[in-house]
Structure formats: C-alpha cells, structure tokens
Amino acid sequence: MSQTARLGPTNEPPRLQLGDMRITLLDGGHLWLDGGAMFGIIPKPLWSRLTEADEQNRIPLAMTCFLVEVGGKTILVESGAGPTSKYHEKEQDIFRFAEHSIVDSLAAIGVEPPQIDMVILTHLHFDHAGGGTTAAGDGGFVPTFPRATYVVPRGEWDDAVHGHAVMTATYRTENLGPLEAAGVLSFVDGVADLVPGISVRPIPGHTRHQQGVVFSGGGRTLVLPADLMPTSAHLGLPYNMAYDLLPLENMTNKQQLLDECHAGGWQLLLGQDPQHVLFDLIRDDRNRYRLHAANDES
Ligand SMILES: [Zn+2]
Numbered sequence: 001m002s003q004t005a006r007l008g009p010t011n012e013p014p015r016l017q018l019g020d021m022r023i024t025l026l027d028g029g030h031l032w033l034d035g036g037a038m039f040g041i042i043p044k045p046l047w048s049r050l051t052e053a054d055e056q057n058r059i060p061l062a063m064t065c066f067l068v069e070v071g072g073k074t075i076l077v078e079s080g081a082g083p084t085s086k087y088h089e090k091e092q093d094i095f096r097f098a099e100h101s102i103v104d105s106l107a108a109i110g111v112e113p114p115q116i117d118m119v120i121l122t123h124l125h126f127d128h129a130g131g132g133t134t135a136a137g138d139g140g141f142v143p144t145f146p147r148a149t150y151v152v153p154r155g156e157w158d159d160a161v162h163g164h165a166v167m168t169a170t171y172r173t174e175n176l177g178p179l180e181a182a183g184v185l186s187f188v189d190g191v192a193d194l195v196p197g198i199s200v201r202p203i204p205g206h207t208r209h210q211q212g213v214v215f216s217g218g219g220r221t222l223v224l225p226a227d228l229m230p231t232s233a234h235l236g237l238p239y240n241m242a243y244d245l246l247p248l249e250n251m252t253n254k255q256q257l258l259d260e261c262h263a264g265g266w267q268l269l270l271g272q273d274p275q276h277v278l279f280d281l282i283r284d285d286r287n288r289y290r291l292h293a294a295n296d297e298s
Helices: 089-095 102-108 124-132 152-162 172-182 248-263
Strands: 013-018 019-032 058-070 074-077 118-120 133-135 142-144 149-153 184-190 194-195 198-200 209-216 220-224 267-269 278-283 289-293
Touching: 013 209, 013 220, 019 089, 019 102, 019 209, 058 102, 058 124, 058 209, 074 194, 118 194, 118 198, 124 172, 133 172, 142 172, 149 152, 149 198, 152 172, 220 248, 248 278
Parallel strands: 074 118, 118 149, 149 184, 220 267
Antiparallel strands: 013 019, 019 058, 058 074, 133 142, 194 198, 198 209, 209 220, 267 278, 278 289
16 A cells, blocks of 8 residues: 555555564544634645545545554554543534544554553644544543553643643533543643653644654654644644744744754655544755655555
8 A cells, every 4th residue: 555545444554564563654633724714824826736625625635643562562643532522512513523533443453442551642622632532421521442541742731731722612621520530640741751762742732732742763763743734734834833823933833843854864754634644744945845755645
C-alpha cells in the first residue's frame, strides 16, 4: 500500500516500525469543521486551493490515533472525539461525525480497551480527548481505557477546567471529570521522557500548553505536532486556525519545529490530515518548506 485515504475505517491499518517500536495508525473517526475557522486570517480563495469545502463551507478532518507498542507497553496517543452517542443530534449535524470511533478501530485489530497501559493526549479539545471517556450506562461517564494512565500537560488541564479558551465548549465536562474522579491522570510539566523512545514537549500556540509527541527508534524520528499544524494545508506560517489561542506563538513554534525537523531529518505525523498521515519535509532551493506524503507502511 502506498498511500492511505484516512476517511473511513481501513481493514488493515498502516504500521510504522522504529527499531523495536511499532506504531499502528488508527482511524479515530472524522469530523467536518468550518473551513474559514480552520484557516483563520487566510481568505477562502487561498485555502480552497488546498482543501475542498462542502456546501456548508466545512472541510473534512481526520482524527488519527496512534497505537504504540514498545518495551512491553501498549500506548494510545490521541483518542479522537469518541462515539457519536456522546453528542447531541444538533452537534452531530454540525460536525458531520463518522459513525465509528477509536474503540471500533482498536477492536478491528483485536485490541480491547483494558489492554491499553497509557493514553497520551496532546491537549483536551473534544476531538482529541473525547474518546478517552465512555458512557457508563447510568448517565455518567468512565475512562474508556480502565487500566491506563492518562498523560496530560498540567497547564492544559488547568486551562481546560478553568475555561481559559476561545471556545470553552470544546472542554467538555464528561471528558474531564471522569478522569479526575477515577484517579487516572498523570500530569506532565514541560519536556518529559515517558517511556524509552517516546517524549513529549510543549508547543504552545493552539492552546497555551499543548504538547507535541516525539517518537524515536531505529535511527528514525517522527513528530506529532497535533494542532500546531493539523493538516498539510497548515504548513504555511500564517495558516493558523481561528481556534488558536496564541496565533503568533503558533507561527513562531511552527517555524522552529519545521527547522528542527529539517535539520534532523525527522518525519511529520499530521493526525487530522484527511488524506495522509506521514509526511517528509522538503526545503526547496528558495528555502521554502514543502510536505511530501510518505509511504506510511514502512
Ligand atoms: Zn485543538
């Protein structure tokens, strides 16, 4: 398989091998968001060259999750929005959610929720953290992955529970409270090595404390910048989202990360790109960066 269209469940998900670490790219569902909001100050004649909008001006976004097997641990990075049953009919209409969620994609490869040891969330917006809790059947919610430690930036948690956001509705109580009540949260402050080969680092901009995830092994490094650059259409520095709390910081940190990726020969994992996940970063002879979709079965 060369490239993988990300919208819709796949029978055999792509896998990446980094030394002893195996990363399976899993379809955590998809949603559609307003194209104008997704590109902030960029006028539609420019962004519409990069992605096509539907009749309601929405563009498709994947919610790719990453199942990492390393050192005897099974780790899930990102959780998508969770099942559509967590959303009101009106929200389902607005966001045009996929029917399937991360639990379905895990089941398709024979992984049950109790097998997950750790869940790493880049930030707590509903399309990243929603899969982390599940309806308990009594009107309440519980952690979807009952044995897992949920790794979250401490500042992101504080901003989420105190509503420090431009869209406070994205920090949903049913995605936060059950994790705290179950005592499964593990907060990180700044750069941290979580297990050999996986580290997190702050990449402020989209939120004040969003974290990126760096995977290293077998002489290869991949970085997941999350909503610093959710799709390949967000490569340009001013291509920020209206949802970003700190657009200027997002631009600065995007530039720094791209420079670091290029210098180190790192590849990028863009979790919300609707067509591809793994990208090579190329710098042309005019010093402009380009992304090339890479073979995601390697
Ligand atoms: Zn976000």
